[in-house]
Amino acid sequence: MTRSVAQAIHSLLGDAPGVGVVAHDGSTAGDLTGTVMRLRTPRALSYIAGHPGQLGFARAYLQGDLSIDGMDEACPYDELRLMEGFTVRMPPLRELPELVQAVRRSGVSLAPPPLPDLETPGELRKLAHGIRHGRRRDAEAVQHHYDVSNRFYELLLGPSMTYTCAVYPRPDASLEEAQEEKYELVCRKLGLQPGMRLLDVGCGWGGMVRHAVRHHGVSALGVTLSRAQATWAQERIAAEGLTGAEVRHADYRDVTERGFDAVSSIGLTEHIGVRRYGAYFTFLRDRLRDGGRLLNHCITWRSPDHVPMRRTDFIARYVFPDGELASSGRIVTEMERVGLEVHHHENLRQHYARTCAAWSENLSRHWEECVAETGLPTARVWGLYLAGSRYNFERNAIQLHQVLATRTSVEGEAGYPLRPTFA
Structure with a gap:
């Protein structure tokens, strides 16, 4: 029948x-x-x-x-x-x-590719050309996701303007408290002290840069491929009168300075491409002085056997063009392969489930304004994306790992204490 x-x-x-x-x-x-x-x-x-x-x-x-x-x-x-x-x-x-x-x-035919009124005209055609994870294509992919509208992100993310996993110091902590705790945890893991130099790659709206300068007395350079993010961050730094804080609209590969005491990479590795991990961690290692620390914070698969994202998946098509994930073990292996010494490895999966839930609440609270800012189809994309991400973090389909490593000298000096001071 x-x-x-x-x-x-x-x-x-x-x-x-x-x-x-x-x-x-x-x-x-x-x-x-x-x-x-x-x-x-x-x-x-x-x-x-x-x-x-x-x-x-x-x-x-x-x-x-x-x-x-x-x-x-x-x-x-x-x-x-x-x-x-x-x-x-x-x-x-x-x-x-x-x-x-x-x-x-x-009486209908199979649908053509997604309509221009839903996606940026020509966006997917652009990403189909050029070298995958080359500079131009990476810039286009990042702009697709992050240059939606600074006002939209203000409504979605709240005052911290932080679009990475928060760290909840207690179950009833607010999103703002949890984002502050995340930045402080990263600063403690990196051992930041007054006078140190920090490089923050993929700095977003400058949250890590501003926190580190304000609370730890360092000078900090942040770089982002999103012009909208860089402009927002630069204006906020000027408004807060923060001396020693800088955010550039640039590819992280354009950073020529070296000798940093610490490097933070918070939510950038997902955009790098698994096959480019070696070059990526080599570049970050080379920006550090001997004894300097690197903190890598990124979403990971729970298993090394997980099937990579496909171009036909919802997230790959509508949210993160060219995004790629790997297991935390792959991250550690690639860091060690380029000579970094890994000291600490932490899974914050449950914190990211809470973070996504908080962002969903913000989207729901400001739904009409978000729709007016971006259009209904884009707002629907974010509703699906955040709810689905929360669910997948909750059921351990994906995880969030922070991996802390040092550029240990040839004499074996790591500049790392016998026991961690950030717990």
Whole structure:
């Protein structure tokens, strides 16, 4: 018996219990008393049939052709938990003809690539050219994600303007307290003292630079590929009258200064590319003096056997073009391979789940203003992304590791105490 449109779509969800599907042609499938997904137009089916996985469902939702009854667009966390983080199965070959027939009965063709009104015109075409993780393409990828709007990020991130994992000193700490604690933890791990020189690569809006200068009396240089971030940071540094704080709009590879006492890399490694880790850590090592410390903070896979992100995944397509993750073991191995000595390794996964939840709350609280600032499709992207990230950190699908290392001298002097002083 030929399946209806709704039955075909429900099968892609693994015939999930507690989930119902209502298609545009009136057909239904699954549990209509549970969470109900509605295909509102034939185009929704076209998107899903064209990419019967994460991307197809996401495209239909982002364009308004698919909806879920009662879902909070700013924080679809409950729905993603029910549907296992929007992970849908690819249909086996024997089911593909039924899906194609359903599309034909609807009188539509397979959907073209994502529409220009959803993504920056030409953005994906640009990223398809050039050397992967080359300077130009890296700049375009970073600008896609970070140059959305400084006002949007102010609403999303709060006063700290910090878009990396916070560290919660206690369960009831606020997001601002937790971000302050994160910066302070990094400063303590790096052993910052007055008069030292710090390099912060991928500095974002300058939070680490400003904290280190203000609270530890160092001089600090931050670099970011995002012009919007650099402009915001420069204005804030001037407004706060911070002497010794500098943020440049530049590729980290353009930093010529050497002899830094410490280097912090907070949330940049995800953009580097796994195959370039060796060159990356070599560059950071060469910026340090003997006995200087490096703190690398990044999202990681929980297992070295994890399948890398695919270009057709939702996050790779809409959030982090060219983003790549590796296991924490790979990070440690690559650091050691270039001669850095690893002293401390910490997993902050649970803290990132809390951080994503706090960002989701901010997005929900300021939803109408965020939509006005970026447009509804982009706001929906962020709602899905943050809710899905929170869920995946909670269930240990992804992790967040800080790895602390030194440029130990040839005589074996590491400049590191017998016991850590930051615990």
